[in-house]
Amino acid sequence: MAIKTGRIAALRAKRKRNSIITDTFQLIILGGGLIWLLIRGAAEMHYVWQWHRIPQYLYKVIDGELIFGPLIDGLLVTLEISVYSIVLGLLIGLVTAFLRLSDSYSGKLLATVYLELVRNTPLLIQLFVFYFVLGPIFEIDRFWVAVLCISFFEGSFAAEIIRGGILSVPRGQTEAGASLGLSRAAIYRYVTLPQALPIILPPLAGILVNLIKHSAIVSVIAVFDLTTSGLDIISETFMAFEIWITVAAIYLLITISLSVVISRFERYMKRSTLAG
Amino acid sequence: MEQMISLKNVFKYFGEFRALNDVSLEVAGGERVVVCGPSGSGKSTMIRCINRLEEHDDGEIWVNKNELTEDTRNIAQIRKDIGMVFQQFNLFPHLSVVDNLTLAHMKARGLYKADSTDLAMTYLNRVHIPEQAMKYPAQLSGGQQQRVAIARSLCMQPKIMLFDEPTSALDPEMIKEVLDVMIELAEEGMTMIVVTHEMGFAKKAADKVVFMDEGEVVESAPTEQFFSQPESDRTKLFLSQILTH
Ligand SMILES: Nc1ncnc2c1ncn2[C@@H]1O[C@H](COP(=O)(O)OP(=O)(O)OP(=O)(O)O)[C@@H](O)[C@H]1O
Numbered sequence: 001m002a003i004k005t006g007r008i009a010a011l012r013a014k015r016k017r018n019s020i021i022t023d024t025f026q027l028i029i030l031g032g033g034l035i036w037l038l039i040r041g042a043a044e045m046h047y048v049w050q051w052h053r054i055p056q057y058l059y060k061v062i063d064g065e066l067i068f069g070p071l072i073d074g075l076l077v078t079l080e081i082s083v084y085s086i087v088l089g090l091l092i093g094l095v096t097a098f099l100r101l102s103d104s105y106s107g108k109l110l111a112t113v114y115l116e117l118v119r120n121t122p123l124l125i126q127l128f129v130f131y132f133v134l135g136p137i138f139e140i141d142r143f144w145v146a147v148l149c150i151s152f153f154e155g156s157f158a159a160e161i162i163r164g165g166i167l168s169v170p171r172g173q174t175e176a177g178a179s180l181g182l183s184r185a186a187i188y189r190y191v192t193l194p195q196a197l198p199i200i201l202p203p204l205a206g207i208l209v210n211l212i213k214h215s216a217i218v219s220v221i222a223v224f225d226l227t228t229s230g231l232d233i234i235s236e237t238f239m240a241f242e243i244w245i246t247v248a249a250i251y252l253l254i255t256i257s258l259s260v261v262i263s264r265f266e267r268y269m270k271r272s273t274l275a276g
Numbered sequence: 277m278e279q280m281i282s283l284k285n286v287f288k289y290f291g292e293f294r295a296l297n298d299v300s301l302e303v304a305g306g307e308r309v310v311v312c313g314p315s316g317s318g319k320s321t322m323i324r325c326i327n328r329l330e331e332h333d334d335g336e337i338w339v340n341k342n343e344l345t346e347d348t349r350n351i352a353q354i355r356k357d358i359g360m361v362f363q364q365f366n367l368f369p370h371l372s373v374v375d376n377l378t379l380a381h382m383k384a385r386g387l388y389k390a391d392s393t394d395l396a397m398t399y400l401n402r403v404h405i406p407e408q409a410m411k412y413p414a415q416l417s418g419g420q421q422q423r424v425a426i427a428r429s430l431c432m433q434p435k436i437m438l439f440d441e442p443t444s445a446l447d448p449e450m451i452k453e454v455l456d457v458m459i460e461l462a463e464e465g466m467t468m469i470v471v472t473h474e475m476g477f478a479k480k481a482a483d484k485v486v487f488m489d490e491g492e493v494v495e496s497a498p499t500e501q502f503f504s505q506p507e508s509d510r511t512k513l514f515l516s517q518i519l520t521h
């Protein structure tokens with residue numbers, strides 16, 4: 001028996017080693033292929049690579065002082081939009097979820113209309129509506145137009161995730177709370193939400209990654225985020241390849257590190273709910 | 277004895293389906309009533325109407341001299357008088373046993389943690405599991421969980437306890453420990469309505485047995501009489517089926 005489990009473990013380890021080797025191999029082929037395509041494409045166009053000119057758009061050192069270039073400035077704006085939007089989007093999602101779960105007919109209607117509108121029209125059109133219609137009426141500047149638009153967009157996804165999480169808590173829990181004399185609000189706060197949270201949080205964290213990617217769309221209303229900065233530099237220097245690759249790498253860096261943090265967090269949540 | 281619960285010509289519909297059909301029931305203070313009947317006969321629906329987990333469509337429900345109406349203050353008062361124990365226990369899985377008992381105290385009645393914990397321990401002692409206080413529900417056996425659920429309700433010091441098939445989800449060897457706790461409760465004079473098929477419990481603890489079928493109260497009689505000389509044929513049939521099991 002012990003020998004057998006030992007053999008299985010060894011087999012498993014071998015299989016794992018093999019899969020790491022094949023994974024790495026595939027990655028090299030894929031990455032190499034992409035780079036080769038890129039270089040070939042550029043060569044066809046007689047493209048002159050000027051990578052040495054890129055760092056100045058990231059940072060400069062003047063008189064021993066570090067100064068951010070336009071790409072890093074743009075990244076900071078992207079992050080700023082993302083942070084405001086996730087907070088506002090969560091709030092919108094939470095309110096919408098509660099409205100949909102409420103007994104109020106008009107509340108349900110409002111929430112449903114909002115969800116259907118936002119999820120069935122292109123984000124670009126929504127941005128234009130915010131920018132050209134709501135912006136001037138309420139005198140909102142373009143940065144906040146961007147934040148509002150993205151918040152409402154991601155909020156609609158957050159709403160459905162939150163609602164699903166709340167509905168996944170068995171009805172008996174609410175009934176037990178009610179029969180003990182807890183108010184509706186207290187039941188939500190102390191019974192339903194604590195149980196829904198471990199289910200809600202992982203997919204909600206996934207929205208954050210989407211939000212950062214979707215925020216690139218604000219370049220069409222000339223908010224100086226990472227993408228706009230990239231476009232700007234290209235129109236001055238014509239270094240399309242280098243700049244786009246750099247910009248993509250920065251987005252990747254942010255979203256991948258975020259994904260790593262999220263999956264760590266998911267594992268942690270799973271472990272703590274199993275223990276509880 | 278004064279009336280504690282009184283249902284007068286209560287009707288309840290789920291859509292077109294009539295789940296309660298002209299149900300009337302009187303329960304005096306300190307009285308123990310067992311409700312039995314085939315599956316789908318409306319037993320759960322009836323007792324869930326009493327603490328407003330379901331809303332009755334017609335008729336009157338009075339609890340401790342309050343009529344159950346839309347008024348939320350009224351509902352709150354009535355829920356204060358009534359404790360309920362469910363078939364599936366419905367303990368809060370994210371809270372420890374003692375926190376399950378203290379939650380409603382602290383959040384609905386504004387008691388301090390220390391006072392609330394003292395009370396919780398008193399009731400855990402009464403259901404004979406004070407040593408489980410710090411565990412989580414998932415770490416307990418079914419019988420222990422149901423006893424915690426009973427203690428949790430008792431903690432709110434209700435005048436009436438409703439039980440909806442409290443032993444149906446339990447393994448046979450755990451049924452007795454829960455019934456014993458319920459018998460002790462009955463002996464202390466608690467007003468109880470118990471939906472159950474445990475006829476042994478009915479004979480031992482009930483003052484009155486009610487038989488329901490198809491949303492109606494078919495028969496309601498003192499325990500002794502219910503078992504020795506049932507009137508309705510439906511009751512006789514039901515009893516013959518359940519007692520031969
Ligand atoms: N929420 C609901 N929606 C629709 N129908 C329901 C609902 N709750 C109960 N019913 C129906 O009402 C009838 C009575 O149900 P109830 O749960 O009161 O029966 P019961 O006597 O408790 O049965 P059991 O012994 O199976 O628990 C059943 O036919 C059931 O299908």
Ligand SMILES: [Mg+2]
Nearest residue numbers: 319320321441
């Ligand atoms: Mg039932």
